[in-house]
Amino acid sequence: MGSVQEISASGPSSRSALIRAELEKIVSSPVFARADRLSQFLRLIVDNSLQTGSEPLKETIIGAQVYGRTIGYDPKAEPIVRIEARRLRLKLEEYYAGPGSKDRVIITVPTGGYAPHFEIRPEPLHQVIALPTPQKSPSKPGFLSGATAKWAIIGLACLVCFAALWRWTAQAPKTMAVTAGPVTRLPGSELQPGLSPDGKRVAFAWNGSGGKYDIYIKLLNSAQMQRLTRGPGHSLFPAWSPDGRTIAFLRLLPSGPQQVLLLAASGGQERLLCTTDSAHPGWFDDPSLQHLSPGPAWSPDGKFLAVSDRANDGEPNHLSLISVTTGRKTPFTSPKAGDVGDYFPAFSPDGRTLAFVRETNQRGSSDIYAQNLANGSFKRVTFDSSIITGLAWISKRQLLFSSNRDGNILFWTVSSTAGKPEPLLGSAGQNVSFPSASPDGRVVVYAETFRNSNVWRVPLRTGERQGGPAVEIIASSTQNHSAQYSPDGKKIVFVSDRSGAYEIWMCGADGSDPASLFSANGAPVGTPRWSPDGSRIVFDLAKDGRSVIALVDVNSGANRILVSGTADYMMPSWSRDGRFIYYVSPTGSNQVQIWKRAVDGVNAVQLTRNGGGEAFESPDGAILYYLKTREGIWQVPSSGAGACDG
Numbered sequence: 001m002g003s004v005q006e007i008s009a010s011g012p013s014s015r016s017a018l019i020r021a022e023l024e025k026i027v028s029s030p031v032f033a034r035a036d037r038l039s040q041f042l043r044l045i046v047d048n049s050l051q052t053g054s055e056p057l058k059e060t061i062i063g064a065q066v067y068g069r070t071i072g073y074d075p076k077a078e079p080i081v082r083i084e085a086r087r088l089r090l091k092l093e094e095y096y097a098g099p100g101s102k103d104r105v106i107i108t109v110p111t112g113g114y115a116p117h118f119e120i121r122p123e124p125l126h127q128v129i130a131l132p133t134p135q136k137s138p139s140k141p142g143f144l145s146g147a148t149a150k151w152a153i154i155g156l157a158c159l160v161c162f163a164a165l166w167r168w169t170a171q172a173p174k175t176m177a178v179t180a181g182p183v184t185r186l187p188g189s190e191l192q193p194g195l196s197p198d199g200k201r202v203a204f205a206w207n208g209s210g211g212k213y214d215i216y217i218k219l220l221n222s223a224q225m226q227r228l229t230r231g232p233g234h235s236l237f238p239a240w241s242p243d244g245r246t247i248a249f250l251r252l253l254p255s256g257p258q259q260v261l262l263l264a265a266s267g268g269q270e271r272l273l274c275t276t277d278s279a280h281p282g283w284f285d286d287p288s289l290q291h292l293s294p295g296p297a298w299s300p301d302g303k304f305l306a307v308s309d310r311a312n313d314g315e316p317n318h319l320s321l322i323s324v325t326t327g328r329k330t331p332f333t334s335p336k337a338g339d340v341g342d343y344f345p346a347f348s349p350d351g352r353t354l355a356f357v358r359e360t361n362q363r364g365s366s367d368i369y370a371q372n373l374a375n376g377s378f379k380r381v382t383f384d385s386s387i388i389t390g391l392a393w394i395s396k397r398q399l400l401f402s403s404n405r406d407g408n409i410l411f412w413t414v415s416s417t418a419g420k421p422e423p424l425l426g427s428a429g430q431n432v433s434f435p436s437a438s439p440d441g442r443v444v445v446y447a448e449t450f451r452n453s454n455v456w457r458v459p460l461r462t463g464e465r466q467g468g469p470a471v472e473i474i475a476s477s478t479q480n481h482s483a484q485y486s487p488d489g490k491k492i493v494f495v496s497d498r499s500g501a502y503e504i505w506m507c508g509a510d511g512s513d514p515a516s517l518f519s520a521n522g523a524p525v526g527t528p529r530w531s532p533d534g535s536r537i538v539f540d541l542a543k544d545g546r547s548v549i550a551l552v553d554v555n556s557g558a559n560r561i562l563v564s565g566t567a568d569y570m571m572p573s574w575s576r577d578g579r580f581i582y583y584v585s586p587t588g589s590n591q592v593q594i595w596k597r598a599v600d601g602v603n604a605v606q607l608t609r610n611g612g613g614e615a616f617e618s619p620d621g622a623i624l625y626y627l628k629t630r631e632g633i634w635q636v637p638s639s640g641a642g643a644c645d646g
Contacts, residue, residue, distance in 0.1 A: 016050050019118055022105035031095040038088050040066045045116050046107065056115035085114060086499040086516065090476075093498070097477045111501060111522070112406050183220055183445060189213075189288045192434045193445040194238045194247075196265075199438035202445050203228070203238035203247055203265075205287070213287060215249055217265065220445075228267055234287050239296050239305075240265070248273075248296040248305055252287070260296055260307055260322065274327040278308040278317050278341075288449075291389045291433060292359065295319075297345040306332070306345035306354060317341025319356055333358075333371060333378075338567065338586070342369075344391040346399075348416065349439060355381070355399055355416060357388045361568040362592070363524055363540070363547040364388075368401060370416050381418050385545035387524065389433035394441030400424070402432045402446070406522055408497075409433065411446075452476075455483045455494060455511070473511035482527055485509065486534045493517070493528045493537055504528050504539055504552065518552045518559060527571045532578040538562065540570045540583075549583055551599075563597065563604075571613055575638065576621040584613045594626055596640060605640040 023046050026032060027039040044066060048054050059081045063069040067080050075081065089109055096106060106119040183202060184190050191205040191213065200220055205213040215228040215235045229235040233253040240247060244265065251259040257275035278294040294308030294317070303324055308317040309331070316339040320329040333342045333356065340359040347354055354373055359366040364387040371378035386405040394400045397416050402409055409431045411424035435446040455474035474480045476498040483494035489509055496505045496514075502525050504518040518525065520541045528539040537552050543561070547568040552559040563569045563583065570592075572583040581599055584592045587606070594612045597604040607615075607624060615626040617638055624638040 015120070018105050018120065019046065019050060019107070022103060022107060025103065026092070026095055026100065026107065029095055029099050031091055031098065035087075035091060037066060038084065038091055041084060041088055042092075042107075042109075042116075045109070045114050049116050049118075056113055059114065062114060081114070085109060090498055093477055111408075111499070184218060191288060191447060192237050192293065193436050193447060194240055195436040195438055195443065195445045196240050197242055197244045197439055199440075199443040201265075202436075203240065204447075205234070205236045205238065211285075215247065215263075217247075220443075226267065228263055228265075229270070231270065236287055237293055237295065239298055241298055242300055242302045248298065250276075250294065250296065250307075258294075260305065262324070273305070273324070274322055274329060276307055276309040276320075276329075277312075278310065291364070291387070292343045292357075293390070293434065294343055295345045296322075297347060299347050300349060300351040306347065306356075308341060308343055308345070310341070317343065319345050319354070332376075333369075344388070346391050346393055348393055349396055353416060355391060355393065357391055357401075359388075360385070360545050361542075361547050362570060362586070363526075363542045363568065365542050365545045365547070367545075368399065368414065379418060381414060381416060382421060384421070385542065386522075390435045390446065392435040392437040392444065394437050394444070398441070400435050400437065400444065402435060404501075404522065404524070406501075408501075409449075411435070453479045453481050455480050455492070474507060474514070475511075480505075484529055486530050487532055488534055491534075493530060495526055495528060502526070504537065506554070517554070517557065518550075527573075529573050531574055532576060538572045538574065538581055540572060549581070562599070571615075573614075573616055576617050576619065582607070582615040582617075582624065584615075594624070594636075596624075596638070607636050607638075607640050608634075 023043065027042065032039050041062065044062060045057055048057050059075045060071070060073060063073060063075065063078070063081045064071050067084070069078065069080065092108060096103070104120060108117045110117050186206060186208055188207045193202050193204040195202055201217055202220060203215060203217050206216050207213045213234040213236055214230060215238045216225050217228060218225045228247060231251060233251050235249055235251050237250045238247050239249070247263050247265050249261055249263070251261055257277050259275055260273045262271045262273055276294070296305040296307045298305060305322045305324060306319050307322055309320040309329060310317050316335040316337070318331050318335055319333040319342045321332050322329050332354065335341050335358055340361060342356045342358050344357040345354060346356065352373055353370050355368060355370045357366050358369055365385040366388040367383060367385060368381040368388065368391060369378055370381055381399070384403070384405045386403045387409070388401055388403045389409055390402040392400050394413070399414050399416055400411060401414065402411055405412065405421065406423070411432055412421040413424060414421040431449040433447050433449060435444050437444045454472055456470045457473050458470045459468040474483065474492065474494060476496065478496065478498045480494055480496045483492050485492055491506055492509060492511070493504065493506050495502055499516065501519065501522040503516045504525055505514050506517050507514040517537070523542045525539055525541040528537050530537055535554055537554060538549060540547055540549050546564065547570045548561050549563040549569045549572045550559055551562045562581070567585050569583050569585050572581045574581055579598060580596055582594055582596050584594055587593050591611045592613060593606055594608045594615050595604040595606055608626070612626040612628050612634060615624050617624055621638060623635050625633055625635050628634055
């Protein structure tokens with residue numbers, strides 16, 4: 001089985017030779033043919049890294065040696081190195097997507113610093129697995145938005161595939177040095193792996209049988225698989241009992257509550273334990289779009305399951321403890337009103353603590369909490385308000401979690417008693433989720449997601465004018481979405497994570513000359529929309545655990561927060577006269593409604609009563625059109641007078 005190995009900067013000379021040979025291939029390639037400064041940048045940091053005992057180069061040293069800045073210059077006033085580092089990352093990405101796609105050595109520059117990272121692929125007979133055939137995925141309502149123009153529309157092609165399940169082995173819990181290798185390489189999507197207590201088998205959800213997902217079991221070192229479920233709907237989130245004999249899982253149905261079921265790991269008759277009313281996940285045609293896990297999670301004594309639940313639609317999800325014997329549910333955690341709720345339950349190995357992720361808003365701002373099972377006291381473990389896609393214990397006091405706290409979704413470790421999260425060193429992949437660990441924390445299985453979405457243009461058929469074929473105009477090996485033409489049709493604004501974190505980008509109408517306009521230092525941004533005069537762009541971003549609406553000047557880059565507070569504010573758009581903005585924000589019932597507010601005002605008018613999003617004014621400014629999930633396009637008067645949306 002192939003694996004990905006990390007190359008140490010102080011490793012054998014043969015490895016240094018491989019790295020230097022790779023460096024020469026990169027800088028002499030067509031991709032870097034006209035990028036002399038970037039080639040110098042790359043040479044400098046690679047050479048420095050290969051010197052035994054060297055420290056990573058400081059920004060000012062790179063600025064002086066590569067870009068001619070004076071020693072001791074102020075990098076805050078002249079952020080040339082940070083700007084060029086983004087370009088270097090994009091160039092390396094372009095190189096490995098093209099001429100370097102089969103290179104044995106991979107050189108990257110992770111965000112957050114200027115120290116290069118080196119990986120070596122195994123010899124050709126033991127190569128890393130080929131990715132499964134990408135599958136088209138529908139856009140996620142509220143995040144991947146359409147755009148309008150007089151003569152064209154921008155479509156979104158989103159390819160989503162899962163690089164199966166992977167395994168990493170911790171050489172020692174303190175060092176967290178890891179190696180990784182593929183566990184599955186199936187067509188379709190494999191989700192939510194659960195590792196057996198003996199660390200030899202993995203249960204996971206797979207849609208190999210068609211559109212719906214079922215639970216399968218596979219030995220880590222064998223291709224042999226066993227299908228466990230054949231029921232209706234999606235069977236998801238498998239979890240092994242501590243004795244390895246039973247699988248608990250969640251069944252999602254198009255209508256009705258979710259079901260918590262038990263099934264022998266050897267197969268047989270399912271047992272319905274109870275039902276839950278978790279808001280997330282509700283029914284999803286494609287569960288791969290859902291990043292939250294409601295459980296179930298087993299207590300170490302095998303007596304209880306922890307699962308997300310709620311009493312009614314107006315409450316956030318809490319965690320309940322369910323008796324495996326009787327199915328009785330006992331609410332355990334207490335998120336505050338306005339939170340999305342509690343997810344990813346995980347019992348500590350000694351059974352004394354329940355760790356979980358609390359999501360506070362629709363933008364995915366989340367942190368880890370740990371609650372004492374004996375007295376109910378709890379503590380907050382992380383303070384980043386970032387997106388978290390998985391949580392697992394790897395020792396009595398150490399947690400492993402996947403998060404975008406530094407750009408891409410990577411693995412981090414943190415003490416359950418709180419402390420500074422540390423990145424997991426090694427080759428555990430990017431855009432990872434749903435880690436599941438063996439009791440000794442030495443083996444973990446997880447899912448890795450590969451998403452690529454690009455922007456296309458389709459000429460409209462109007463009158464005598466004929467339509468035409470779709471043309472791809474904005475593309476990278478990562479995600480590009482939420483695009484909109486400027487009012488004069490000469491530019492496009494869009495969201496992209498091509499630099500390693502989501503940023504607001506601009507380019508020409510044909511996709512030329514892309515450049516970053518706004519970065520929130522790794523925090524998610526979305527829904528950029530042009531002002532009617534084309535001078536400003538309004539958008540939303542995550543800040544201090546909430547979603548806010550901001551404004552950026554297209555020419556100067558000056559920006560400011562426009563709407564913020566104790567609620568979440570998202571998906572803004574402009575009125576036709578440029579005096580107002582529309583946006584969505586939850587009401588007291590947690591249902592997202594559309595609001596209208598003057599750009600320079602403080603008071604807002606609620607326009608909808610039964611939910612809505614993605615609002616745009618009619619050309620004459622009299623009507624506001626908007627979407628309702630699964631209910632089509634609706635309208636209300638833009639003035640707010642007599643607004644009623646059924």
